[in-house]
Amino acid sequence: xxxxxxxxxxxxxxxxxxHLPAPGETLASRAYRVELGGKGANQSVAAARAGAxxxxxxxxxxxxASALFELEAAGVAxxxxxxxxxxxxxAVILVDLAGENSIVIHAGANRExxxxxxxxxxxxxxIGDLLLMQNETxxxxxxxxxxxxxxxxxxxxxxxxxxxxxKAVLPFVSILVMNAVEARQMQAALGLSLDEMPVETLVVxxxxxxxxxxxxxxxxIHVPAFPARVVDTTGAGDCFTxxxxxxxxxxxGPEAAMRYASAAxxxxxxxxxxxxAMPRRAEILASLGxxx
Numbered sequence: 001x002x003x004x005x006x007x008x009x010x011x012x013x014x015x016x017x018x019h020l021p022a023p024g025e026t027l028a029s030r031a032y033r034v035e036l037g038g039k040g041a042n043q044s045v046a047a048a049r050a051g052a053x054x055x056x057x058x059x060x061x062x063x064x065a066s067a068l069f070e071l072e073a074a075g076v077a078x079x080x081x082x083x084x085x086x087x088x089x090x091a092v093i094l095v096d097l098a099g100e101n102s103i104v105i106h107a108g109a110n111r112e113x114x115x116x117x118x119x120x121x122x123x124x125x126x127i128g129d130l131l132l133m134q135n136e137t138x139x140x141x142x143x144x145x146x147x148x149x150x151x152x153x154x155x156x157x158x159x160x161x162x163x164x165x166x167k168a169v170l171p172f173v174s175i176l177v178m179n180a181v182e183a184r185q186m187q188a189a190l191g192l193s194l195d196e197m198p199v200e201t202l203v204v205x206x207x208x209x210x211x212x213x214x215x216x217x218x219x220x221i222h223v224p225a226f227p228a229r230v231v232d233t234t235g236a237g238d239c240f241t242x243x244x245x246x247x248x249x250x251x252x253g254p255e256a257a258m259r260y261a262s263a264a265x266x267x268x269x270x271x272x273x274x275x276x277a278m279p280r281r282a283e284i285l286a287s288l289g290x291x292x
Contacts, residue, residue, distance in 0.1 A: 006057040007040015008110040008136035010089040036070040039134040046242025048075040051281035059113035061088040080121035127151035144172035163189035226266030235274035240265040263287040
């Protein structure tokens with residue numbers, strides 16, 4: 001099988017600060033770097049490094065050559081990525097010395113891509129392949145519906161949270177992944193409890209509180225967070241989701257896949273960066289005590 005990721009590709013601009021700025025405050029950056037990012041690219045790299053064959057569906061602008069180079073270097077197939085005029089999506093990420101962050105995003109090519117090439121690329125997908133999605137691109141509901149029609153499992157990371165986008169995509173979702181804040185926002189938007197969500201499987205991540213898998217008719221599966229020395233939380237949720245998809249694609253059951261994803265996220269938060277900080281399969285297995 002394979003993991004297809006329909007998602008954003010960003011160029012991330014990182015600034016390390018003593019603390020996150022207050023309104024009207026100007027701060028000097030301790031350090032600055034540029035990396036590949038975007039929730040889609042992060043999840044593609046996480047899934048590829050975690051051991052799955054990954055194909056990315058998305059778009060870059062005229063300045064996107066370096067982003068594509070980094071994706072392909074991580075083992076992500078990018079033949080279906082659209083090359084557009086204009087700007088690649090980008091983010092400005094402020095990280096304080098405790099590892100907390102604030103992020104500003106410009107969508108760029110992520111919102112300007114055409115639908116038809118995405119649907120044409122999905123014609124090569126097979127029954128049982130996985131589609132990863134997030135909330136940083138155009139055409140989400142149409143692509144999710146097409147994937148479901150092909151017999152793919154659709155894993156939807158509902159971030160950044162947008163209630164209307166989530167409502168449009170939910171009818172075509174197999175696994176909905178949200179953090180605890182997004183889960184509360186979703187319950188408020190729909191007026192439903194977690195066990196009433198209109199989706200087959202719901203995964204809720206809670207940072208240091210671990211993560212839970214809720215499936216209709218089955219008891220909750222909870223896995224604890226792996227002990228970690230937190231350096232930078234940026235991309236931790238993307239790491240968890242990408243590694244979860246890889247584990248499921250490789251045939252793991254829900255509990256094993258959740259533990260695998262939790263171990264991956266525990267490694268990732270101990271490093272600086274986003275896509276470049278995603279751990280490899282051998283590292284994840286070692287963290288789990290399973291060796292190579």
